[in-house]
Amino acid sequence: MEPVFSRFDSYNFEADQRFVDGLKSLNKSEETDLQDLKLFFYNRFVEPIDRSSYKQWSSSSPRVSSSSGLAVEQLDQKTHPHSDFDVSKNQTDASVHTETQQLSFAEVMRLIQEGKEVPGVKKLDIQPSNQSPTPSQMVRILKPWETASSSK
Template identity: 65%
Template sequence: MASLFSRFDSYDFESDRRFQDGLKSLNISDSKDENKLLDMKLFFYNRFVEPIDPTSYKQWSSTLPHVTPVDCSADQRTLSDPDSDVNKTQTAETSTETETTQLSFAEVMKLVQEGKEVPGAKKLDIKPTNQSPTPSQMDRVLKPWEISTSK
């Protein structure tokens, strides 16, 4: 069990594209509640990497002394260079978080009726293929009364 938990601890969530995309789609940043982020990491790891029991992991991790790794290079770049990529990313994330407000159903309906775009909604690029539908390849499932009369 300890080796499984060690693999979880060493898993690089920051470079896992699916995990990061999931965080973005849920509008969650790393600076929010650490327990919630841990729960998300455990859920993701259990679903996409290998099975792990969150309760056992939390018990195991509470018995260990924790040393939080610090990425000094990113902090130093942010503090020393205001034009750094790290600082721009943080500024962009905070500005989009402040712009996003939760609309009521009535407000969304009004925007849709007026033909305006709903903020925060993804605009999908869906185009018709203009092809005729393909015929079904499966036989129709018989109804219960058709089964009893066909025997």
Template identity: 65%
Template sequence: MESVFLRFDSFDFAADGRFQAGLKGLNTCASSREETKHLDLKLFFYNRFVEPIDRTGYKQWSSASPRVTPMDGGVEQLEQQTLSDSEISENQTAGTSAETEVKPLSFAEVMRLVQEGKEVPGAAKPDITPTNQSPTPSHMERRLKPWETSSK
């Protein structure tokens, strides 16, 4: 997850036309409250158009760890960290799917997986077992239909 945060920190929002066009429509100013709003806008944009990122996780990570910036000559460190994280994620097994990121699927992709009888990633599997007991009789009275309640 840290590699996603590092990629977010190194993303060039100033060069992205879609982000800049969206900012122009919002008329933002530079106060401290607006800076947190600006960060939220960046997180929303990155999550929507680049890759999934956890907003609260990023905020905790950024406040706890020192940032590696290109100004510090940390681009090489960022690339090395990203490569090692991607190699680790490729070696993870399907049993640790809660730790790996789930790519959002389109409706057509989900339908194809269901029709093929394959497992949909990220879907919860409820543990449902039959009780094999007879149903209990209802203790409530039946509601009257509208034509049964009208007075004659």
């Protein structure tokens, strides 16, 4: 497995446009480890890699990472350009968003029973059409026992 882990460590995520675009499309308030995102992407698009085995290998094997720390910082600067003011604003927005997102099942049930809106849930405007259903125009597929008896 070590060759796979070494190839993962040396993979240039910054040059892979699919990874960069996917990173940009993520919700900024989601607190996700960049390493986990890289592992998911690599496993999905490059070659299979076991996340838990990699994490165990990376914590136990002393190796020199050529540019991983620098690359992560550069990637973060490319994908999240902002000033210090924006950072503090985004952190407070994220903390408020995660507080509303972290409701327990009991809290959600209580809100529903009280008729209150659950924060973070889209309210869809679905109205009944009050029309009778249209009759099917497809021919019914025969069951296996019906096809066997009809061929005799």
